[in-house]
Amino acid sequence: MESEKIKLCVEGNRMAQKELYEAYKVNLYVLCQRYFNDLEDAKDALQEAFVKVFRDLHQYDEQKGHVSSWIKKVFINTCLEKLRKKKIDFQQLSEYDHIHHYEPGVLSDLNMKDLTKMVQLLPVGYRTVFNLYVIEGFNHQEIAAQLNISESTSKTQLMKAKNMLRNKLEEVLK
Amino acid sequence: MEDNHNLEKFFRQKFNQKIEPEDWNIPDNDIWDKIALEIPSEKRKKNKIVFLPILLCIGLLGLSLIFLRDNHQKDQKIAQLEKTLKECSQPSNGIQSNPSHVSSMISVTPSDVNISMTLPTKAYNITSPKTSGFNKNLPGTSRETDANLDPTFPTYDQEQNKVALLKNDAYTEPKELIHLPPLIKLTTPPSIQHNRLDVIHSLNHKKSLLIDREPTFIQPKKEPKANWWLGANTGFIFWKDREIGTFDNPLSELLVSEETAHSWLYGIQVNKNVGRHWMVNAGIQYYTRNQKSIYAINLPYSTTQEIAVGSDYENRFEHSLPTGLGNISTSLVLARSNDSPVSDNENVLLDFSIKNELRAFAVPLTFSYFPKEAGNGFFIQGGLNNEFVFQNKIIETASASHHIYVKDKSVKVDYNASQINKINIGAIAGLGYQKTFSKGIGIAISANYGLALNNTFSTANYQHKIDQINMQFSVMKSWR
Numbered sequence: 001m002e003s004e005k006i007k008l009c010v011e012g013n014r015m016a017q018k019e020l021y022e023a024y025k026v027n028l029y030v031l032c033q034r035y036f037n038d039l040e041d042a043k044d045a046l047q048e049a050f051v052k053v054f055r056d057l058h059q060y061d062e063q064k065g066h067v068s069s070w071i072k073k074v075f076i077n078t079c080l081e082k083l084r085k086k087k088i089d090f091q092q093l094s095e096y097d098h099i100h101h102y103e104p105g106v107l108s109d110l111n112m113k114d115l116t117k118m119v120q121l122l123p124v125g126y127r128t129v130f131n132l133y134v135i136e137g138f139n140h141q142e143i144a145a146q147l148n149i150s151e152s153t154s155k156t157q158l159m160k161a162k163n164m165l166r167n168k169l170e171e172v173l174k
Numbered sequence: 175m176e177d178n179h180n181l182e183k184f185f186r187q188k189f190n191q192k193i194e195p196e197d198w199n200i201p202d203n204d205i206w207d208k209i210a211l212e213i214p215s216e217k218r219k220k221n222k223i224v225f226l227p228i229l230l231c232i233g234l235l236g237l238s239l240i241f242l243r244d245n246h247q248k249d250q251k252i253a254q255l256e257k258t259l260k261e262c263s264q265p266s267n268g269i270q271s272n273p274s275h276v277s278s279m280i281s282v283t284p285s286d287v288n289i290s291m292t293l294p295t296k297a298y299n300i301t302s303p304k305t306s307g308f309n310k311n312l313p314g315t316s317r318e319t320d321a322n323l324d325p326t327f328p329t330y331d332q333e334q335n336k337v338a339l340l341k342n343d344a345y346t347e348p349k350e351l352i353h354l355p356p357l358i359k360l361t362t363p364p365s366i367q368h369n370r371l372d373v374i375h376s377l378n379h380k381k382s383l384l385i386d387r388e389p390t391f392i393q394p395k396k397e398p399k400a401n402w403w404l405g406a407n408t409g410f411i412f413w414k415d416r417e418i419g420t421f422d423n424p425l426s427e428l429l430v431s432e433e434t435a436h437s438w439l440y441g442i443q444v445n446k447n448v449g450r451h452w453m454v455n456a457g458i459q460y461y462t463r464n465q466k467s468i469y470a471i472n473l474p475y476s477t478t479q480e481i482a483v484g485s486d487y488e489n490r491f492e493h494s495l496p497t498g499l500g501n502i503s504t505s506l507v508l509a510r511s512n513d514s515p516v517s518d519n520e521n522v523l524l525d526f527s528i529k530n531e532l533r534a535f536a537v538p539l540t541f542s543y544f545p546k547e548a549g550n551g552f553f554i555q556g557g558l559n560n561e562f563v564f565q566n567k568i569i570e571t572a573s574a575s576h577h578i579y580v581k582d583k584s585v586k587v588d589y590n591a592s593q594i595n596k597i598n599i600g601a602i603a604g605l606g607y608q609k610t611f612s613k614g615i616g617i618a619i620s621a622n623y624g625l626a627l628n629n630t631f632s633t634a635n636y637q638h639k640i641d642q643i644n645m646q647f648s649v650m651k652s653w654r
Contacts, residue, residue: 012214015431015468015525021206022523027193029201034189047205054213113198115188134182135189162181169181 003062010058017054024068028075030116034131035079037120049078076136080128080146088124110172118168126161133158401549403445403453403616405650411461412436416626416639434640435464439536443648447548452541455555459536463640464569468527474519475508486511526573533565538602549616549652552607559602559624599627600642614652621645 008016028049032042053074060070119127128147132138133154138146140154147154193199413434441459448454473491480487488509510516540557544550606620626639 014210015470017210017213018206019523019525021209025201025206026195026199030189030193030199033199043201043205046201047208050205050209051212054209112188112193113196115185116199119185130185134185137186165185166181 002067006057006060006062006067009054020053021050024071028071030112031072031075032079033116034119034135035083035128037124037127041082045075045079045082048082049075052078072136076132083124083128088128110169114172118165122161122164126157126164129154129157130161130165134162401447401652401654403443403549403650403652405443405445405616405648407439407441407443407457407459407618407646407648409439409459409644409646410436411439411463411642411644413463414641414643416641417636418639419636431468432638433466433468435466437461437463439644439646441536443538443650445542445549445650449548451544451546451548453544453548453553455538455540455542455557457538459538461534461536463532463534464529465532466527466529468525470523470525473508473522475510475516475522477516477518480510482512483509526571528568529570531565531567531569532563534561534563536561540602542606544608549608550610552605553620554603554605555620555622556601556603559600561598561600563596563598598630598640600624601627606646610652616650616652618648618650619646620648 005016005019009020025046029042029046032045032049033039036042036045053071056074060067064070119130122130125147129143132143132146133140140151140158143149143154144151149157413436415432415434417432439459439461441457443455443457445453445455473489475489477487480489486509488507490507508522536559538557538559540555540559542548542553542555544553546552602622602624604620604622606618608616608618610616622644624642624644626641629637629639631638
């Protein structure tokens, strides 16, 4: 049935397209929010990426994996492209934004909104590397190629991102 | 290190699981609207296909108009020319020809000038000189120049002892010969009057027109004999759903779309010439038409009314809907496992589609107008095209839901075929081209637009009509 729906989407069936959008919009909106701390940027990325998904869906090959993985890849590429357009310096090492404060609690109590906020508030370079390495599963070589930075920079930024998040989590768990 | 690993694992797991919709992570509704504006839909794609024949129609119409205009201009020029020729055939002293053309040959004996004339239908005047002999330029005319210019100017062949008009296609191959009395005594030698020279020059300038119009100029106009044509035709129909109003349904956004697949037609046709330019066409055509209706239901899943069935819970819905296919009773079962969380009255979007196949005969009755001649060249046509539906059956039903809690669903269709119109009336108009080859075999191509005049289905606030654009090809044989 999934492939039938995809076929309908490729054919331009508006209802199938809407269903696909409805099925993935929440996870993908959160993905966009992880890459952009500005909500408007996240919305733009969501819109732009969905347009690409529907436009290029005919290129999706069932044999190569589930459609959700393909869609996610399109979204990640779109987010990175938008970040590149903003001429972000991914090499820059910054201090963590401590403005946001969390209520003390246990780790499992942390809801998705708080976690997203934590990631969002990382400096852009750290955030991007953290997203790509930890959540998306890229390796440092791939990240370096994507962001046009050296592998060691990628590793450094990841380490700093994790330190910052750990401190933040410890603060929450106190 | 382990701490590091745990942190990564924690975030990876959290962000890669299904995220529950909350206020902060649901994108604004207008985002979908913006996306929908930027992505191609089926309708737009369809429209491109539908516009192709429309463009073809417009092109054919344009060609026809150019052809008609050109023909009209030629007719005007010919009429003017004929008028001039009539002036030229005014009586003068000497032999007056029948008000027809002197065309091919005047035989003259020097001693006793006898003229036998074969005449085409158009008039031309020659007067005979008193003295015989035409082996020199005619008196009072600038023979050298006129003979070169004027295709109708008489010349003398010494060996044959005959006067003949200069060879020119328009005049020297008469289709209808009129014989004057064999011997006529000439009192004056043939001559062209001075005051007619300007006319001859004028005629010469219209030489090209005369050549172009040879068949109609030389041949007497005849009413075409009634021709019958019998043949087979095939074609491709682009169906176009025309929906007016909104489908009043008990559930919101129930009818999403009605789509009709394009189809081939096969038929036989009989045409008859009626008059010089008109033809009446009748025939019978067979085709199938597949129509797909897509419905969407947004059902609230009730946790208070659900029924425990084993380890699952079920919500059952039943509705009876009047649709374009008749009454459709839907019986839906939505089930979830008892450990899957669902909030009360959570909306479950479910869609289902029904495809039906219709078989029909169409009986077109049209009139064609051929600007040139019936059965030959471009034509425009118009008339009635009535459709007789003799079978309409559901060939496929499908349902789908992407709500994660829906484990099962079913749609039962209780189809009432009697609600379908059996006869659909339509008007049709189009353009085409017909070419007749030897042995009365002819082919015709045409592009037509069919406007449905009655509804295939309607409610108080909703009407559904199906228009068509078709491209047809016919092979025919004519007989008298």
